[in-house]
Amino acid sequence: MKNQVFEQRKIIFASCLLFGLLGSCANQTQRTSDKDISTEQQLSNSPGVTQLLEESLPTIVAGQVIYVPVYSEIFDFDSNRVSQLTTTLSLRNTDLVNPIVLETIDYYNSGGEKVRTYLTKAIQLAPLASTEVVVPKDDQTGGVGANFIVKWGATKKVSPPVVEAVMISTISQQGMSFVSPGRVIQERGTP
CATH class of the missing domain: 2.60.290.11 (TM1070-like)
Structure with a gap:
């Protein structure tokens, strides 16, 4: 699951950079599965x-x-x-x-x-x-x-x-x- 979320984030980020729309794509990179966990848990779950x-x-x-x-x-x-x-x-x-x-x-x-x-x-x-x-x-x-x-x-x-x-x-x-x-x-x- 973590690898899938990480790969999705990489693809979205690369797309945003490619089109120069990082600002308008910022909200698309939110990890929807992580909304209910703390920032500390998110830090610990990073690769x-x-x-x-x-x-x-x-x-x-x-x-x-x-x-x-x-x-x-x-x-x-x-x-x-x-x-x-x-x-x-x-x-x-x-x-x-x-x-x-x-x-x-x-x-x-x-x-x-x-x-x-x-x-x-x-x-x-x-x-x-x-x-x-x-x-x-x-x-x-x-x-x-x-x-x-x-x-x-x-x-x-x-x-x-x-x-x-x-x-x-x-x-x-x-x-x-x-x-x-x-x-x-x-x-x-x-x-």
Whole structure:
């Protein structure tokens, strides 16, 4: 079932890119079978992702804390009018050989208050595996200055992951999308 859903998503995404209609196809990529399960379960069900039990957590010797600025809404024309955006936080292990462990994925609002915790248990990303968190367009809890804090680690020095957010919206015939890269705010482990 997971492979079938994954293949369907790949085909839809490729079609959207081919026709340059990513914004208008965004809603077609929703996993209908996953509507009733939590984001944490969706993260764990992605290919190459394993949820780790507390007793099986590896000893972390290297890693980072990454700040990712995101925009659940942006100003449109002036400060009295805003446009809502769907945000996808993409987490990609770039190491060819070693897995990494994602320990924290937390969402903060413009006031710096934690709005949501996406992980209660660490997950492991296999080499070159990726996963994502989606903040829907109608979720306005983050505001203009929303951000994610992502904490990751590994059992040895590895190629750091790519952590970035993609914001997208369509209004009538107009579409907008942009990427916001994560910024390392703390190194972890031995130098």
